[in-house]
Amino acid sequence: MHDNSQRAAGAASPPRPSGANAPAAQPRAVIPSLRAQAYKSHVKPVWCPGCGHFGVLAALTKTLAYLELPPERVAVVSGIGCSSRLPAYLAVHGFHGLHGRALPLAAGLKSARPELTVIAAGGDGDGFSIGGNHFLHACRRNQDLTYIVMDNEVYGMTKGQASPTTQPDWCRSKLTPHGTGIRRFQPAAIALAAGASFIARGFAGDPAGLTRLLAAAIEHPGFAFVHVLSPCRTYRPEQQAWKDRVHPCGLEPARDIARAAELIQRDDGMALGILFEQQIPVYAAGVVATNDEHRRHTAANAGALAQIEAELCR
């Protein structure tokens, strides 16, 4: 696990051109794009210019700034893939894990360090194929995590193969020249069926709307799944048209599971907003507990874990 949080805790680095007046301290405290700088690391993203993931990175840094979460109290955990490079670009704790294993890593981290805000992130292949089983059980377990899936319907890092969310007739890969012929994985429907207590869909090309969703997801007590439509400029250039196809879901507040199920089953996959949210007991350290019980149990278990580590790591 790397610790980029020192950079953020030390100082934001607002743009300060030589010879120009330095921005006053007060704007630094209230302007979102300026405050968000404090959550970006010095690592330059290797994503293709125009990639949707830049929009997610921008939205997430603005969200963390808006929520005033201290960088040293936030951890972002990922698997493998283009989107899973996210932790390196943030000035918070980060863990770039194994393919498809962002959720079990995040679950373990949250169990051991319940005081952290833990965010798992990755792509559609990582989350719905290699890590698909973890996704199902994270939904029903309702541990206090946020899971961001940046869905571009393609494996981009390995140069453009069909993923679980790719249309069955997509034939722009030499691996599937006639398409996959397989029905698409439906992330929101499956999350709802698996018992997720917060399901939202955002769009990387709508950073303001996405910021609002991410803030709601992080503040939600329990497992919050945010499905982000994040176009791939290089292998799926046709996804640029998504900006004309997305539309509000019109469900908020979305507390009626029957309405949510109907919309999710009937919609075109482009409806944005909170699709479903409910308050149910949060899982903590092997028990379903109320929030107060959650805090007591997890703190006690974290103490026990520290004792074991102290004994075994001598």
Next chain:
Amino acid sequence: MSATNPGGIIESVAELLAHALELEYASHAHYAQLADSMAVHHNTAVAQLFRRLATMSAEHAAAVAARVGDMDLPRIPPWGFKWECPDAPEGGDCMDPGVSFGMTTVQALELALHNERRGHAYYAHCAASAAVPDARSLAAEMAAEEAEHLSLLERMLAEERRQHRNAPDDLDPPHTPA
């Protein structure tokens, strides 16, 4: 796609300045990110151009910040700004047409010009619609400054078009069927 606060009217000078600062810092962040991205992809000429545009945005931001002085600015959530586009008018977004690792300096300047026109249109809108006279006159000043920025970019674009730089070779093209 959701506009942040369509049809919102600027109510005060402080609110206008908060919007102007967000606009300029978002512009800086956008160009700095594009410059980094182009540098990573070895498109040096475009990286240098975006770096220059980022510096210009930072200078504009500093000029706006100097106007703020001791004034208290409202704290606006990222989704609460009163503009029609999904991000700040000069912030661009990941849906910018023409952005790719192989883009040319002409395409980069066309992108910047598009963003600057949106910024100019935004200030012109505020100059016509803000609720108080002080905010309207300040917005008009800012619109005039944006017009100067537009002229500068148009001159830069004309010069780049004269130079006829080619797009860089793509040494690792997408592995897709012909």
